[in-house]
Amino acid sequence: MDSFITMNEVSQSFNGEDVLTSINLEINEGEIYGLLGPSGSGKTTLVKTIVGTLKPSSGTVYVQDVEMPSLKKLQDIGYMAQADALYSELTAKENLAFFAKLYGIPRHSISNRIDEVLSQVDLLESKNKLADKFSGGMKRRLSLAIALLHKPKILILDEPTVGIDPILRNKVWNHFYEMKQQGISIIITTHVMDEAEKCDQLALLRDGKIMASGSPSKLKKQTNTSSIEQSFLYYGGVQT
Numbered sequence: 001m002d003s004f005i006t007m008n009e010v011s012q013s014f015n016g017e018d019v020l021t022s023i024n025l026e027i028n029e030g031e032i033y034g035l036l037g038p039s040g041s042g043k044t045t046l047v048k049t050i051v052g053t054l055k056p057s058s059g060t061v062y063v064q065d066v067e068m069p070s071l072k073k074l075q076d077i078g079y080m081a082q083a084d085a086l087y088s089e090l091t092a093k094e095n096l097a098f099f100a101k102l103y104g105i106p107r108h109s110i111s112n113r114i115d116e117v118l119s120q121v122d123l124l125e126s127k128n129k130l131a132d133k134f135s136g137g138m139k140r141r142l143s144l145a146i147a148l149l150h151k152p153k154i155l156i157l158d159e160p161t162v163g164i165d166p167i168l169r170n171k172v173w174n175h176f177y178e179m180k181q182q183g184i185s186i187i188i189t190t191h192v193m194d195e196a197e198k199c200d201q202l203a204l205l206r207d208g209k210i211m212a213s214g215s216p217s218k219l220k221k222q223t224n225t226s227s228i229e230q231s232f233l234y235y236g237g238v239q240t
Ligand SMILES: Nc1ncnc2c1ncn2[C@@H]1O[C@H](COP(=O)(O)OP(=O)(O)OP(=O)(O)O)[C@@H](O)[C@H]1O
Pocket: 014, 015, 019, 037, 038, 039, 040, 041, 042, 043, 044, 045, 046, 082, 191
């Protein structure tokens, strides 16, 4: 398999304080890669470093052989930040149209593409509603639709399903599996254990370090535990 993303000895510090330490990871084509860790463990900093909105203090990040940050490579990445970046005074459709133009999607295909992504996140009926009137979960879904717009090869999602009910969460995950089949690599940050179990590969983060990584079944086997939660505690030094 081709490695889509490679991080080599990446460290990140703010005002002399280490937030990420010696991060090494490899993410392959068509893989769902989960970053699991408690609040403040460095998940957002890690994904921002992959996207290139943060430059590593040391170490390198490559996305398909291009060193990040790279503006050009951003075209291949769909990024959904933790805070929704939506224009509240615009409708869902207008928000999407704005980003479609930004991504350079051909004018004649914008309308169809907007409908496609809206139906993927179950928001087609709310197309003409102001983003300001959306619930928290709807805003998350609209942000996800924006990240999907330009059919990126790599999707980086920071806590994508926060505020989304279990039925819709399931639907969104089925959509992730479909995209994976198309060879799209998906990176997801989460602190939800059952979501972590659904990933192909996981990195367990604590205090800016990867404590362990591998498939959920490998991590459970290595620690002789029956859940990722127990594995996490084990690697964190808590005997289960
Ligand atoms: N721009 C910044 N300047 C200084 N410190 C920062 C900055 N960004 C993040 N940090 C610190 O880095 C640490 C990791 O933060 P980060 O947001 O990456 O964690 P996280 O795992 O994503 O947490 P959460 O799940 O709560 O979003 C925290 O201690 C945070 O205060």
